[in-house]
Amino acid sequence: MRASTTSHKLYKTLFITLLLAAALVYLAPLYVMLTTSFKGIEEIRNGNILALPDSLNTSAWSKAWSSACTGGDCYGLAPYFWNSMRIVLPAVLISTVIGALNGYVLSQWRFRGSNFLFGALLFGCFIPFQVILLPMAMLLAWLGLANTVTGLVLVHVIYGVAFTTLFFRNYYVGIPTELVRAARLDGAGFFAIFRHVFLPLSSPIIVVSVIWQFTQIWNDFLFGVVYSGPGTQPITVALNNLVNTTMGGKEYNVDMAAAVIAALPTLVVYLVAGKYFVRGLTAGAVKG
Amino acid sequence: MFDYLEKQLPKLIMAPTAIVMLVCMYGFIGWTAVLSFTKSRMLPQWEFVGWEQYERLFANPRWHVALDNLLVFTLLFIIIALLLGLMLAILLDRNIRNDGALRTIYLYPMAVSFIVTGTAWKWILNPGLGIEKMVRDLGFTDFEFRWLVDPDMAIYTIVIAAVWQSSGFVMAMFLAGLRGVDDSLIKAAQMDGASTFRTYWHVILPVMRPVFFGAVVILSHIAIKSFDLVQSLTGGGPGYSSDLPATFMYTHAFSRAQMGLGAASAMVMLAGVMAIIVPYLYSELRGKKS
Numbered sequence: 001m002r003a004s005t006t007s008h009k010l011y012k013t014l015f016i017t018l019l020l021a022a023a024l025v026y027l028a029p030l031y032v033m034l035t036t037s038f039k040g041i042e043e044i045r046n047g048n049i050l051a052l053p054d055s056l057n058t059s060a061w062s063k064a065w066s067s068a069c070t071g072g073d074c075y076g077l078a079p080y081f082w083n084s085m086r087i088v089l090p091a092v093l094i095s096t097v098i099g100a101l102n103g104y105v106l107s108q109w110r111f112r113g114s115n116f117l118f119g120a121l122l123f124g125c126f127i128p129f130q131v132i133l134l135p136m137a138m139l140l141a142w143l144g145l146a147n148t149v150t151g152l153v154l155v156h157v158i159y160g161v162a163f164t165t166l167f168f169r170n171y172y173v174g175i176p177t178e179l180v181r182a183a184r185l186d187g188a189g190f191f192a193i194f195r196h197v198f199l200p201l202s203s204p205i206i207v208v209s210v211i212w213q214f215t216q217i218w219n220d221f222l223f224g225v226v227y228s229g230p231g232t233q234p235i236t237v238a239l240n241n242l243v244n245t246t247m248g249g250k251e252y253n254v255d256m257a258a259a260v261i262a263a264l265p266t267l268v269v270y271l272v273a274g275k276y277f278v279r280g281l282t283a284g285a286v287k288g
Numbered sequence: 289m290f291d292y293l294e295k296q297l298p299k300l301i302m303a304p305t306a307i308v309m310l311v312c313m314y315g316f317i318g319w320t321a322v323l324s325f326t327k328s329r330m331l332p333q334w335e336f337v338g339w340e341q342y343e344r345l346f347a348n349p350r351w352h353v354a355l356d357n358l359l360v361f362t363l364l365f366i367i368i369a370l371l372l373g374l375m376l377a378i379l380l381d382r383n384i385r386n387d388g389a390l391r392t393i394y395l396y397p398m399a400v401s402f403i404v405t406g407t408a409w410k411w412i413l414n415p416g417l418g419i420e421k422m423v424r425d426l427g428f429t430d431f432e433f434r435w436l437v438d439p440d441m442a443i444y445t446i447v448i449a450a451v452w453q454s455s456g457f458v459m460a461m462f463l464a465g466l467r468g469v470d471d472s473l474i475k476a477a478q479m480d481g482a483s484t485f486r487t488y489w490h491v492i493l494p495v496m497r498p499v500f501f502g503a504v505v506i507l508s509h510i511a512i513k514s515f516d517l518v519q520s521l522t523g524g525g526p527g528y529s530s531d532l533p534a535t536f537m538y539t540h541a542f543s544r545a546q547m548g549l550g551a552a553s554a555m556v557m558l559a560g561v562m563a564i565i566v567p568y569l570y571s572e573l574r575g576k577k578s
Contacts, residue, residue: 219401
């Protein structure tokens with residue numbers, strides 16, 4: 001190895017060039033989305049997809065936000081952005097709280113059958129949702145929640161709890177059970193131990209769970225398209241309608257501005273808390 | 289009395305989850321199974337017809353297109369994402385200490401909705417104004433790149449977009465695995481005079497086997513569930529040439545009033561996922577105990 005330091009250096013330069021080239025490819029779609037969104041229609045038709053815009057024309061952005069047509073109506077993405085917020089925030093909150101309590105029980109207060117219960121729940125992380133779509137639609141109709149924001153919150157909580165439980169259970173399982181035993185000897189009860197011992201230790205896993213759920217639910221399309229109606233659609237469904245609305249000429253700049261608007265909240269979360277995002281991905285994905 | 293309640297508290301806490309799971313996962317799977325044996329169209333009806341819906345399903349050319357597409361898509365998607373992810377992870381691991389920025393760039397597509405991904409790539413691959421025009425402007429005036437509107441090639445556009453979205457995630461998994469490899473193993477191999485390539489091939493890759501299987505399971509799971517990306521990128525078209533089982537199910541169950549047929553296709557999808565997941569979960573959970 002020592003004899004070949006020059007070739008070693010050469011390789012290193014080559015490898016780093018490769019890595020940087022790959023980075024450019026990964027960034028290209030975002031770059032194209034952003035530049036296209038600031039161009040005018042004429043500029044798009046005559047110009048090059050990789051070219052920078054002549055000027056920062058923000059009309060596509062305001063149209064995408066407040067007046068573009070999404071299927072039936074032409075109020076832009078704004079109402080659907082807020083729909084998504086109204087779906088995501090309660091669903092994230094509720095599923096995280098339930099997941100924390102479930103994980104606490106399944107790791108520290110095991111009872112006969114609790115491992116089986118965990119296994120059964122884990123399987124739920126993997127079922128293709130197509131297999132529950134039809135019965136869930138009937139249940140929502142029966143509850144009077146078809147095409148409502150509340151109905152979508154309910155669906156996301158039900159199928160999100162499997163993941164949040166998994167996160168918290170796997171996190172709390174690393175905390176020695178002696179801790180609970182000692183606290184019980186001191187006379188502390190179930191909730192007191194949770195509040196004073198476990199909750200203070202939980203910030204990292206709460207962040208993981210919140211980020212995971214936020215990303216999943218914000219980005220959801222399947223439940224959104226099946227269980228929402230006119231006026232209650234989440235932003236992903238509205239974006240898809242906007243892009244596929246064929247009235248008049250295609251406005252690619254508006255499409256791209258709309259796509260960036262729909263992507264923005266999860267991108268911001270990713271940039272701010274990327275470390276936890278990765279942890280959620282691998283925890284939710286690999287370890288059972 | 290209070291003591292008794294306190295003792296039962298853990299079970300009480302778990303009870304709602306257990307009941308909802310029993311009904312909304314396992315009960316609903318059973319319900320879909322029952323539906324798939326009925327004549328249900330627009331509304332559920334309980335006239336049983338045996339395996340008729342499954343026979344109709346497998347006699348349907350569109351379903352066969354969806355299955356073939358799934359096979360092509362899954363294989364290409366998994367192989368390319370694995371190779372790309374592994375390559376990036378190895379290059380990152382060996383060459384750059386402070387790799388935060390690069391990792392952030394490779395992984396950001398995973399934070400974005402498949403609908404956004406589909407919208408972006410639909411524009412990039414646009415036959416008139418996208419890559420085709422860009423290359424033509426460079427002087428190659430005969431250049432053609434119209435996969436998006438070519439029934440034989442549309443499925444490959446979905447592979448491209450899906451790889452872009454998910455390969456960074458594979459990179460993250462492999463990188464975590466590589467960084468977990470015991471340094472003394474690598475040192476020992478190098479002391480024995482093994483080249484970098486041989487060290488990877490014989491020492492590091494075998495240790496990474498669990499990560500590798502984990503990645504395959506997750507990627508195949510993403511592939512079978514793929515729905516959003518197809519809806520936004522090709523809409524299943526041209527015609528139904530880029531349909532996947534998930535879009536087939538949605539179209540028949542919700543737009544074409546073929547509830548029984550849709551339920552049957554969902555059950556086939558479940559069977560496919562179980563064939564992959566059950567052995568995996570079994571080995572994971574059993575491995576933990578020993």
